[in-house]
Amino acid sequence: MTRGESSVDAAGFLGGMIGIVADATYSHNDGRSFTITLTADSPAVAGMAGILGNPQMMAMMGKVVRVGTIDVLDQNGSLSALVASRVLLQAQGADAADMSAVLATMDFARLGQFDQ
Numbered sequence: 661m662t663r664g665e666s667s668v669d670a671a672g673f674l675g676g677m678i679g680i681v682a683d684a685t686y687s688h689n690d691g692r693s694f695t696i697t698l699t700a701d702s703p704a705v706a707g708m709a710g711i712l713g714n715p716q717m718m719a720m721m722g723k724v725v726r727v728g729t730i731d732v733l734d735q736n737g738s739l740s741a742l743v744a745s746r747v748l749l750q751a752q753g754a755d756a757a758d759m760s761a762v763l764a765t766m767d768f769a770r771l772g773q774f775d776q
Contacts, residue, residue, distance in 0.1 A: 679705065686762055694753035696762070700774070705748045712742035725756070728764045739763065744772020 679702030687693040699705055711717045715731055718724045722735035732741040732749075739751040739759055749771075751759040 679703075688758075692754055692758075694751060694759050696759075697748075697750045698771070699748040699750075700746055702748070705742070705746060708740075708748055709742055709745060712740060712748070713745060725760065727760045728766065728768055730768050732760070732763070743768050747771055747774075 680700045681697065681702075683695055683697040685693055685695045711721060712733060715724060718731060718733045722733050725732050725734050727739075727741070730741050730743060732739050734756050737752070737754070737756050737759075739749075739756060741749045743749055749763070751763060753759075
């Protein structure tokens with residue numbers, strides 16, 4: 661699997677209301693691909709904290725799987741998690757197992773402290 665295109669934006673949309681967004685596309689040699697998006701320090705992330713920060717709420721929304729050190733919400737192959745109460749992690753476009761394998765290689769503790 662290779663990582664394809666990636667981007668990082670310190671989003672100025674609505675005066676910075678969406679925070680910092682980074683995404684990357686990962687591709688298999690056979691053409692399958694998926695995208696991981698990270699959104700940090702955003703009001704949208706704060707709004708999701710009530711759901712993704714609570715395992716019981718996550719379980720009501722879909723299947724909860726453990727990936728590395730975090731709980732991830734699997735909603736029909738779209739994965740979402742809250743890292744360190746400030747980074748929204750989303751992965752979509754492929755089989756949940758393939759995406760989870762890549763997510764499991766991430767250092768979630770350092771991700772939560774990326775700018776500190």
